[in-house]
Amino acid sequence: MNAIVHFRDVVKKYDSVMTVNHLNLEIEEGEIFGLLGPNGAGKSTSIGMLSGLIDLNGGDITVGGSSIKSRPIDVKRQIGLVPQELAIYLNLTAKENVTFFAKLYGLRGKLLKERVDEALLFVGLLDRAKDKPSTFSGGMKRRLNIACAIVHRPKLIIMDEPTVGIDPQSRNHILESVRTLNRLGSTIIYTSHYMEEVEAICTRVGVMDQGKLIACGTMEQLRLLAGQDTKLAFELDREEPQALEEISSLPRVKQAGSIGEGIIEVICKDSAAILQDILFIFHKYGISLRTMTRTEPGLETLFLQLTGRSLRDQ
Numbered sequence: 001m002n003a004i005v006h007f008r009d010v011v012k013k014y015d016s017v018m019t020v021n022h023l024n025l026e027i028e029e030g031e032i033f034g035l036l037g038p039n040g041a042g043k044s045t046s047i048g049m050l051s052g053l054i055d056l057n058g059g060d061i062t063v064g065g066s067s068i069k070s071r072p073i074d075v076k077r078q079i080g081l082v083p084q085e086l087a088i089y090l091n092l093t094a095k096e097n098v099t100f101f102a103k104l105y106g107l108r109g110k111l112l113k114e115r116v117d118e119a120l121l122f123v124g125l126l127d128r129a130k131d132k133p134s135t136f137s138g139g140m141k142r143r144l145n146i147a148c149a150i151v152h153r154p155k156l157i158i159m160d161e162p163t164v165g166i167d168p169q170s171r172n173h174i175l176e177s178v179r180t181l182n183r184l185g186s187t188i189i190y191t192s193h194y195m196e197e198v199e200a201i202c203t204r205v206g207v208m209d210q211g212k213l214i215a216c217g218t219m220e221q222l223r224l225l226a227g228q229d230t231k232l233a234f235e236l237d238r239e240e241p242q243a244l245e246e247i248s249s250l251p252r253v254k255q256a257g258s259i260g261e262g263i264i265e266v267i268c269k270d271s272a273a274i275l276q277d278i279l280f281i282f283h284k285y286g287i288s289l290r291t292m293t294r295t296e297p298g299l300e301t302l303f304l305q306l307t308g309r310s311l312r313d314q
């Protein structure tokens with residue numbers, strides 16, 4: 001894997017306030033990277049610097065090896081930015097909007113027409129191509145915003161809170177689009193303070209607070225970092241005290257016990273690493289597994305544990 005985005009010691013100050021405080025971050029090609037944090041954490045400022053819209057006060061950011069400071073045009077060409085505020089023209093039709101952005105990115109002629117239709121189809125607005133966005137719902141406007149950002153098939157797509165205040169249908173459409181764009185080869189950076197969205201679609205998550213990256217990793221890694229426990233529940237065809245004893249003595253298992261009706265619960269750290277060991281013990285004692293459930297603490301709990309504050313109540 002190659003890092004497509006590299007923040008190196010990035011600083012942004014407004015007056016004397018460190019809005020982005022020595023941010024170091026690498027995002028690999030092919031990731032859906034979630035940038036999570038409460039309002040004012042510095043997410044939009046970081047994204048703004050990455051997109052060349054805000055100057056840096058220190059450090060550097062590279063995209064595909066090009067520096068935003070010395071080669072901003074190279075960087076911008078690789079990026080599709082879906083900004084938090086809608087960046088569409090209400091007096092142009094949907095098609096004219098997407099065409100405008102396609103031309104900005106240098107598309108011309110037949111290719112331009114193809115890509116515009118493709119982008120409108122992708123966001124489910126091809127049948128509304130001739131309508132002006134003033135007649136669209138909030139969710140449709142956001143989808144048009146996405147079409148404008150992806151029409152040039154960028155390597156890196158940045159979405160800044162794209163689902164704020166929209167209907168569930170458009171929200172699901174957008175989340176599904178993110179997955180599809182990623183499958184088609186784009187790396188995605190997705191900022192949000194909706195933890196459920198980040199948990200559902202992101203392969204890795206960076207948690208920002210007060211201008212700093214306070215944690216970064218897969219959900220499993222973040223849980224480990226915060227020292228949180230996962231609960232595994234196994235429904236078995238029979239219970240075997242010796243098997244339970246062996247499970248209890250596995251490293252990383254904090255607690256294992258029967259809760260009756262053939263169900264045993266295991267409280268552990270890093271459940272992915274010990275699952276094989278537990279299944280091996282069942283096999284050794286000839287115990288059949290009927291069902292298994294895994295309950296994990298969410299990002300909200302994790303944020304609380306890392307900062308002592310809630311993500312939502314900022």
Ligand SMILES: Nc1ncnc2c1ncn2[C@@H]1O[C@H](COP(=O)(O)OP(=O)(O)OP(=O)(O)O)[C@@H](O)[C@H]1O
Pocket residue numbers: 014019037038039040041042043044045046193
């Ligand atoms: N142009 C500006 N001048 C002064 N302060 C600013 C400016 N832009 C942002 N800030 C401040 O920087 C801090 C970080 O803002 P930023 O928009 O990056 O946060 P965020 O994590 O994206 O939050 P949100 O989810 O609300 O967009 C905030 O305290 C904000 O008030």
